[in-house]
Every structure is written in structure tokens, then in C-alpha cells.
Amino acid sequence: AQSVTQLDSQVPVFEEAPVELRCNYSSSVSVYLFWYVQYPNQGLQLLLKYLSGSTLVKGINGFEAEFNKSQTSFHLRKPSVHISDTAEYFCAVSDRGTYKYIFGTGTRLKVLA
Amino acid sequence: DARVTQTPRDKVTEMGQEVTMRCQPILGHNTVFWYRQTMMQGLELLAYFRNRAPLDDSGMPKDRFSAEMPDATLATLKIQPSEPRDSAVYFCASARGEETQYFGPGTRLLVL
Numbered sequence: 036a037q038s039v040t041q042l043d044s045q046v047p048v049f050e051e052a053p054v055e056l057r058c059n060y061s062s063s064v065s066v067y068l069f070w071y072v073q074y075p076n077q078g079l080q081l082l083l084k085y086l087s088g089s090t091l092v093k094g095i096n097g098f099e100a101e102f103n104k105s106q107t108s109f110h111l112r113k114p115s116v117h118i119s120d121t122a123e124y125f126c127a128v129s130d131r132g133t134y135k136y137i138f139g140t141g142t143r144l145k146v147l148a
Numbered sequence: 149d150a151r152v153t154q155t156p157r158d159k160v161t162e163m164g165q166e167v168t169m170r171c172q173p174i175l176g177h178n179t180v181f182w183y184r185q186t187m188m189q190g191l192e193l194l195a196y197f198r199n200r201a202p203l204d205d206s207g208m209p210k211d212r213f214s215a216e217m218p219d220a221t222l223a224t225l226k227i228q229p230s231e232p233r234d235s236a237v238y239f240c241a242s243a244r245g246e247e248t249q250y251f252g253p254g255t256r257l258l259v260l
Contacts, residue, residue, distance in 0.1 A: 079251040135193060136249060141190060141191075
């Protein structure tokens with residue numbers, strides 16, 4: 036069965052520094068990959084997605100992620116973070132042909148002034 | 149700007165009471181999901197529907213939870229009777245087929 040690992044539960048980073056949030060999944064037969072962001076007391080908002088094509092995916096708010104099939108990873112990056120990026124970030128994987136997402140446990144990004 | 153809507157946004161009730169949460173999916177989306185989010189368990193998939201038919205409700209406690217889609221514009225999640233351990237944020241999401249899920253703002257439930 037598919038599983039998703041977000042190894043870092045919390046990531047503190049200074050404003051304007053780069054950040055990488057890690058996501059690994061277990062089975063790479065054929066997958067869709069997603070990153071969502073959740074601000075306090077809000078729902079999940081789609082940041083970016085990989086369905087097919089280029090392995091480098093650009094999303095909203097300056098985030099990007101790279102699909103690495105051999106390493107079964109889909110790490111999220113941003114070259115320079117802002118205070119407003121403080122939120123929880125969820126990675127999700129869906130096996131093609133199914134409708135279900137498997138979510139990671141989330142990474143809390145805290146941007147420090 | 150199409151969005152998933154959920155009502156109520158907040159609900160406080162007493163143990164044993166019935167709770168009904170409602171979701172209006174994005175028009176044209178034929179797949180609807182119910183999730184529960186807690187600090188301890190994170191995001192759990194409770195049930196999902198495609199074209200109004202339940203596809204999987206294995207994540208849902210069957211004895212007290214029920215989910216339905218009376219029509220294409222309404223999904224409901226009912227808890228009867230409610231218990232304090234049901235306190236959580238309940239999210240609805242909708243999608244067109246198997247692709248991107250769009251989430252509603254959630255219903256924050258507190259059972260006393």
C-alpha cells in the first residue's frame with residue numbers, strides 16, 4: 036500500500052533564506068503528487084501538483100518541487116521565504132486510477148524574522 | 149472563483165446529540181471526499197463518493213457515522229450519537245475525476 040513520509044515535523048528558517056521540505060513515498064508505479072499548504076484555521080490550499088510531463092513543477096507563492104522517480108521523492112523548495120509562508124505543508128500521493136490521496140503527516144514551517 | 153463550501157463553520161454540541169455537516173462541492177466536480185483532521189491522527193479519509201455513489205467508507209466508524217449525497221450539489225456527514233472523541237475539524241473536498249482535490253474551509257466540531 037502507498038505511504039508518504041514527511042520526515043521533518045517542524046522546520047524553522049530565517050526570513051529570506053532558502054527552504055526545502057522533504058517528501059518521500061513508497062510506491063512509484065504511476066502516481067500523481069501534490070503539495071498543499073494550510074494556514075491556521077483554514078482549509079488546505081493547493082500549492083502545486085505533478086501529473087505528468089516535466090519533473091520540475093512550479094506552483095504558487097514562488098514554490099517549486101521536483102519529482103524524482105528513482106528516489107521516490109517530491110521535495111518542495113523555495114529560494115527565499117517570507118514571514119507569510121509560516122504554515123503547515125502537506126505532501127500527498129495518489130496512485131493513478133484511484134481517487135484516494137495518501138497524505139503525509141505535515142511539516143510545520145516557521146519563518147523567523 | 150469556484151469554491152467548496154461547508155456549513156456550519158463551527159459547531160459545539162453535547163455528547164449524545166446528532167451532528168450534521170454539509171458540503172457543497174464545486175459545480176461540475178463528480179468526486180467528493182470527507183476528511184477528519186486531529187492533532188493526534190492528522191488527516192484521515194473518512195469516505196468518498198463518485199457520481200454520488202459511495203466508493204469507500206472504510207475510514208468511517210460505521211456505528212455512528214453516515215455519509216450521503218442526496219444530490220450532486222450536496223454532501224452530508226452525520227454523527228449520531230456524537231462523542232467527545234469526535235471533536236475535530238472535518239473537511240470536505242471535491243474533484244473532477246481522479247485529479248486535483250479542492251478543499252473546503254472545514255467544520256470545527258467540539259463535542260462536550
